[in-house]
Amino acid sequence: MLDKMAFFIYVVRTGSISAAARKLNISVSAGSRWLQELEQKFGLPLYRRNNRLLKPTPAGQKLFDDFSIIVDRSEAVVRSMQDYQQYDKGHIDIICTPVFANHFLMEKISQYLTSNPNVTFNLNITPWALDHAADSDITISANASYQGYRERDLHLVRREIMQSPFVVVASPDYLTKHMTPAAPCELTNHQCLFATTLTGSNDWVFHQNNECQIVKVPKSLEVNDSDLLLQATLNGAGIAYLPLFLVDDYIKRGEIIPILEDFDTSVWSLNVYYQPPATASAVAIHFKEFLLA
Numbered sequence: 001m002l003d004k005m006a007f008f009i010y011v012v013r014t015g016s017i018s019a020a021a022r023k024l025n026i027s028v029s030a031g032s033r034w035l036q037e038l039e040q041k042f043g044l045p046l047y048r049r050n051n052r053l054l055k056p057t058p059a060g061q062k063l064f065d066d067f068s069i070i071v072d073r074s075e076a077v078v079r080s081m082q083d084y085q086q087y088d089k090g091h092i093d094i095i096c097t098p099v100f101a102n103h104f105l106m107e108k109i110s111q112y113l114t115s116n117p118n119v120t121f122n123l124n125i126t127p128w129a130l131d132h133a134a135d136s137d138i139t140i141s142a143n144a145s146y147q148g149y150r151e152r153d154l155h156l157v158r159r160e161i162m163q164s165p166f167v168v169v170a171s172p173d174y175l176t177k178h179m180t181p182a183a184p185c186e187l188t189n190h191q192c193l194f195a196t197t198l199t200g201s202n203d204w205v206f207h208q209n210n211e212c213q214i215v216k217v218p219k220s221l222e223v224n225d226s227d228l229l230l231q232a233t234l235n236g237a238g239i240a241y242l243p244l245f246l247v248d249d250y251i252k253r254g255e256i257i258p259i260l261e262d263f264d265t266s267v268w269s270l271n272v273y274y275q276p277p278a279t280a281s282a283v284a285i286h287f288k289e290f291l292l293a
Contacts, residue, residue, distance in 0.1 A: 009067060012056050012068075016135075019134065022093070025091070042059065042063075044057075047060050091283070092281075092283060096129060098224075138272060141271055142198070157273065158271050164246075166265040166266050167241075167242060168260045169240055169259065171236045172254070172257055174237075180259055192239050193229050195223055198226060199266065202217050203217075205265060205266045221238060227246075239259070243268035272288065
């Protein structure tokens with residue numbers, strides 16, 4: 001009965017039977033059966049569906065308010081016992097933006113697994129990482145910071161781990177065939193490569209002399225993966241707006257050319273989101289610290 005009550009607490013917190021089932025490592029069908037048995041035990045409904053989310057009834061809210069404290073305390077006891085292990089043991093769900101997964105994450109996980117073979121990982125690589133943050137232990141997501149940008153309100157701890165300005169780039173071959181733009185407004189006459197997941201839209205932001213210009217570039221090619229945008233740029237498909245860290249080596253080798261260098265741009269920011277210590281598992285905390293180190 002205590003397991004079923006704890007499962008109900010996770011259902012309320014996540015708004016989803018499937019997310020709560022993953023938390024307790026049971027099937028969705030088993031979780032649904034647990035909820036039915038719990039309602040039969042108490043003899044009254046504990047939740048209702050509302051726009052695909054599960055919301056507690058007044059009785060369910062009473063159970064949540066009284067029992068969630070016990071669930072949190074029991075998890076704290078489990079974490080304290082795990083701290084006595086010589087090696088980490090457990091499971092970590094990570095949701096990550098493609099560019100970090102491709103360039104950094106796999107190396108970090110490989111290093112970690114050599115020292116902690118009893119830890120298992122599940123990786124969900126998606127440019128919309130924040131949409132699934134509630135279902136993960138650790139979320140790694142990137143965004144473009146600019147004037148007016150508002151951070152999504154998440155009940156998670158956020159730690160910025162990297163910043164990089166955007167640069168406007170094109171291949172020598174493309175610039176040989178097309179006149180190099182001298183001002184941001186001239187981009188509207190070019191083939192432009194963009195990612196909504198990077199900049200929020202096909203709007204590219206430029207600053208000069210305390211003035212801000214936002215140029216809505218042509219939608220010549222949209223790709224939700226920065227590495228694929230880079231590949232298209234190298235192949236001469238058009239002009240791209242990419243984080244400097246991603247293109248710096250190619251610029252140094254002359255494989256792509258920066259343009260509009262007299263203008264400042266948006267800032268690409270990479271952030272790690274994770275559960276607060278009161279609710280995070282010990283193994284997730286240890287890996288997060290390893291990742292940030």
